[in-house]
Amino acid sequence: MRSDLSQPVHPEETIVALATPNGVGAIGVIRLSGYDAINIANRVFKGKDLSKQASHTIHLGHIVDGDMILDEVLVSLFVGPRSYTRENVVEISCHGSNYILESIIKLLIKSGARSAKPGEFTLRAFLNGQLDLSQAEAVADLIASNSKASQQVALQQLRGGFSNQLQSLRAQLVQFASLVELELDFSEEDVEFANRDQLKQLVHDTTIVIGSLIRSFELGNVIKQGVNTVIAGRPNAGKSTLLNALLNEERAIVSHIPGTTRDTIEEVLNINGINFRMVDTAGIREATDAIEQIGVQRTMEKIDQSALLVYVFDALQITAEELNSDIESLQRPGVTMLVVANKIDLLSEDQLTAISPDAILISAKEKQHIDELKQKIYHAAVKQQLTGDETLVTNIRHLEALQKTEEALVRVLNGIDTYITSDFLAMDIKQALHYLGEITGAVTTDDLLENIFSKFCIGK
Template sequence: MIDQDTIVALATPSGAGAIAVIRLSGKDAITFVESQFKSVSGKELSKQATHTIHLGHIIDEHRIIDEVLVSVFKNPNSYTGENVVEISCHGSNYIQQEIIQLFLRQGCRMATAGEFTLRAFLNGKLDLSQAEAVADLISSDNEASHQIAMQQMRGGFSSEIAKLREELLNFASLIELELDFAEEDVEFADRTQFKDLIERIIFVLKRLIDSFAVGNVIKNGIPVAIVGEPNVGKSTLLNALLNEERAIVSEIAGTTRDTIEDEISIGGVGFRFIDTAGIRDTKDVVESIGIKKTFEKIEQAQVVVYLFESNIILNASEKSQSIKIEIEKIKNKHPQKPLIIVANKIDKLSENAVAVLNKELSVISSASEKSHSLLLSAKQGVGVEELKECLLSFVNTGALRNNDTIVTNSRHYDSLLKAFEEISKVKHGLDSGLSGDLLAIDIRQALYHFGEITGEITNDDLLGNIFANFCIGK
């Protein structure tokens, strides 16, 4: 399945920079580079030890393309398990393309997306879940997602699955052996020990499946919709959270006519804030479209921050009542979605008014376990840190602190669910005294789904789908 040809690709981001790295992998990678490289020391690359770096020039016939550093990694002690050469050249687009085109003319092939990591997997340098973690590590943009990807790339998740699979496989072998001696009516597999193993596997699978809810939001970021009536300070709050002038702030109601999104990291977890158009009745066509998008963003968000002007709620006015009605609508429509009710512009209130407002908010938010209330002044930055802490409390970061395995990959999650279903059938069969031949069918299916995660069970279509999402040089 592994192509024997030598592949080449740019391993650093495309575009001009100080340094670029061009990677080659394959049986003849060192030979290809040696034919176009002149070392300043006069040494031949093929005779040098693995994991060494050499200064010299890449030459096209008699023309010097660039002065480079060439790193040599000989099989099997390389990322791909093949001979690998990495050329560190100057980051000019022209130089990069000249070097790549030179090796293509010599007989190299341009690497496809993720082909270097695919070769590492096929050569046994990584299992499939570790290979997928490489892509997650590259795309990680906050501390939490980076930590999870590093743990999985080191084999934390796959080693846990592999251990369970091995134990289950040992018992499966004994049950299969019983089938060969069916007439003698003997049991090689201790059913008590087998029940204990099944209970342990079920416990681990439940923990891993449950961790996906946390892992998915950590990996993709938590969308937070900031909603409320026009001119209550939504854009000011977004700017305060981001610590930059991201949204236009104006005294004119309806200034924000479309959603504005940006992401920050709070406690190592990514939060994607969405500043929405103010909710009100309007005849303005453009503003109406923005308000429609606001309700769409509430649907998509995992947390809703409802903002209102603090002095309004203190008055028993029609507007005050409409705010309470709007809050109740959000609660009733999204009962499982965390809602943070925020009174803004408290800098305009007296101490007594703030105390009264605090009691009023407690009453409004107490009707739902998912509701929380805060007082702040987005303009003065008062209460913004408390809001960040409240948002972070919605994420179970305890698993991160304890370095527990967290599932972030949808494919792994799907295989775990299927494995859990089959293991549950095995448990039911044991409890019901099911015969060994029928137990063996469900055990084989569970083993199959375990194998899908780590790559013991795979096919070309699956690998194509996984590695197609990688960058070319990885």
């Protein structure tokens, strides 16, 4: 759904929207924000005079349309600037009937409010200085978070950890940029206000921090999006049994008949707060019919799209040559492979010792070493200890801005080394400041704001 956020925002208008999901529930929350929010709510509320109540208070009463009572409600007051949007905000908690919710919203619109656009509450919070742009985006990430790790990263960004780091870097660059600009005013006197050695050190240090943030995107994206993980191997290697063991439920059909799995089966496995999208695939072999051939083709497509491949082999049946051939044929650039030897419960001690030391030994049927395999899967995707305090880049828009910032800073360093004039040096510093400012919203365009806030739900 496209919003019209490119149109001017009128802060004097009071907006209204349902803040809870659509559908019948025990409770629904309707949110108002704007200069006249409390007065509009007061017109339809029968109870205390809301205009005389203190901020951050809750009041029991009825929403009335003339002589008709629509519902008994709780009204929460947040007097600006002590609110999410820094405007007057009213939240009406009513019963979750669609009829009641729609009736109250229509009544509020008739009383002077207008329907909010997607993301308009958070847009107002940004425009009123309550949040910067990266924090506003973290609100959407927090709402969409589906694991502990993604929730923690979004919360850390919402609290301003990422923003504070960028603002500190930007403030130092602004100071030097102003000195370089000052030199242009005294160009005829050939005066140098910005010490080139100090500027070079600052830009060098800043580039290191920016580079670290860029590299963090790999992990940040894993946390936000989850990890595409494919379980592949020959027929009867125990792939479906392994999926069931990892999920601790009978999700996939298990049979001794080769080729039982003809299509992919997908489930989400959460390990230590990270979501892994597990895909059980058809066995890899020369297909005996057209349907199996399609299944094998889909397996290879899923492997190409994966970030992590769990290759499972029957330790009792496969030869060393076949194992090496499979591993070589399944390797893909950018895809991490874990080699898993299954059915070790059927092996003798001599057969166990003959297995490659690089293989992870399990019995999916007997659930032996499944927890150890889960940790191997986790560490293959998350190669560092997560503390919850680190700054991780999870947004592709931020990544691209940081990459452009890094490029501009490299030009500054090259310019200092080649003794370019102050005007060209100032241009490159301004470029770096521009791209950093795009992340936090110090530099914005209408198109950028529309692209970001149109993706929010209407009540946020």
